[in-house]
Amino acid sequence: MRELLKKRILFFGGKGGVGKTTCASAMALAASREGKKVLLVSTDPAHSTSDIFEHPFDREEREVYPGITGIELDADYEARRYVDNVKGQIASLFSPAILKEAERQIELAATMPGVEEVALFDRMSDMIVGRLEEYDLIVFDTAPTGHTLRLLRMPELMASWIEALSKRRKALLSLNQDIDRVRLVRQSVEAPSDPILATLEQRKEKLEQVRIRLMQHNFTGFVLVMIPERLPIEESARASEMLRDANVNVCGILVNRILPDNLEGGFYQARRQQEQVYQDEIRRRFSGYPLTWIPQFETDVYGLKNLERISRHLMDGRVG
Amino acid sequence: MQFRESIGEFFYGMALAGYEKRLREQFMELNDLFMLLCFMELVGLPNPASLYLLEIYPYFLEEFHMWHRRMGMDRSPLGNMPCC
Numbered sequence: 231m232r233e234l235l236k237k238r239i240l241f242f243g244g245k246g247g248v249g250k251t252t253c254a255s256a257m258a259l260a261a262s263r264e265g266k267k268v269l270l271v272s273t274d275p276a277h278s279t280s281d282i283f284e285h286p287f288d289r290e291e292r293e294v295y296p297g298i299t300g301i302e303l304d305a306d307y308e309a310r311r312y313v314d315n316v317k318g319q320i321a322s323l324f325s326p327a328i329l330k331e332a333e334r335q336i337e338l339a340a341t342m343p344g345v346e347e348v349a350l351f352d353r354m355s356d357m358i359v360g361r362l363e364e365y366d367l368i369v370f371d372t373a374p375t376g377h378t379l380r381l382l383r384m385p386e387l388m389a390s391w392i393e394a395l396s397k398r399r400k401a402l403l404s405l406n407q408d409i410d411r412v413r414l415v416r417q418s419v420e421a422p423s424d425p426i427l428a429t430l431e432q433r434k435e436k437l438e439q440v441r442i443r444l445m446q447h448n449f450t451g452f453v454l455v456m457i458p459e460r461l462p463i464e465e466s467a468r469a470s471e472m473l474r475d476a477n478v479n480v481c482g483i484l485v486n487r488i489l490p491d492n493l494e495g496g497f498y499q500a501r502r503q504q505e506q507v508y509q510d511e512i513r514r515r516f517s518g519y520p521l522t523w524i525p526q527f528e529t530d531v532y533g534l535k536n537l538e539r540i541s542r543h544l545m546d547g548r549v550g
Numbered sequence: 551m552q553f554r555e556s557i558g559e560f561f562y563g564m565a566l567a568g569y570e571k572r573l574r575e576q577f578m579e580l581n582d583l584f585m586l587l588c589f590m591e592l593v594g595l596p597n598p599a600s601l602y603l604l605e606i607y608p609y610f611l612e613e614f615h616m617w618h619r620r621m622g623m624d625r626s627p628l629g630n631m632p633c634c
Contacts, residue, residue, distance in 0.1 A: 395599070409570060
């Protein structure tokens, strides 16, 4: 699936345990072999990229292999980082008395449920908007499907929320202006710059940028990983539908752990027969998507040597 | 000069004071709605953007006081806000 190399952002998703991390890592490796600078981002709370590369990853970007920079996102850490960042931003704007109270308020708000998810999303947005000058390709190894779909929907959800707020704010400001006009206070008829509105608008603009990049089909792609079994097939079918609704391009489907042909014995024959049925079903149900088949190996996959094998299959393996 | 100003105030009162009052009321109402949307957690409603609102909270400190009084809360519902 050399087509994947043309994208700038790739998401790897699928049901738990089908080999998302392996495939995402193999993709990063393949791209780095083509001379690309790759950022491999693990967003799954249960990180396993460092186990696959047999090299420690960090909560910040660091090189894990020549040409590949890795990062394992940590939601708590991102929430902390975001809060500290906000504190830094307001430090220069307010008097110490207000600042002290404001900081306390911010600390309190940072413990609200759902904050981590938004902080995680915010970090991913920073990468999508800001890190593509440095890297040729960003590969996101995502958490199991539901979580990821929420993340992809986030820019839309947030943008409309902030849009509503900023609309209300604008209405307020213009009403305030009307009152001034009635009062004949001529000097302030010019709309004063409102810091709250400015902050909201800035936020909205960034969200919009992320949204546009995620939905740009030749820029961002989603790769669904599955194995030829009932539950992963069903989940992938649902995911592909939801992604299509969200206008995200599903640019490939990897069917992992295909049993080899040359096996003998009744058990294997039975398994293979069942798998054949599923393979046909996958071809039928995912006929609109590029399919690639990756065989099951004699050992489990970790370490660079095995990863290399997967990445070769990913690039030049059996398709269709 | 004083007389002219008084006359001005008189005609203003006759023609526009009621209008201004209504505008102010409307302003307060809209402001309440805006504040409610920003501080939804306080009344137990989920606010998807609460993290993004952190950066504008400090601007609210003053308005917040007026708001919680108007909402019938004598004391700040956030134990640790600077006001009452």
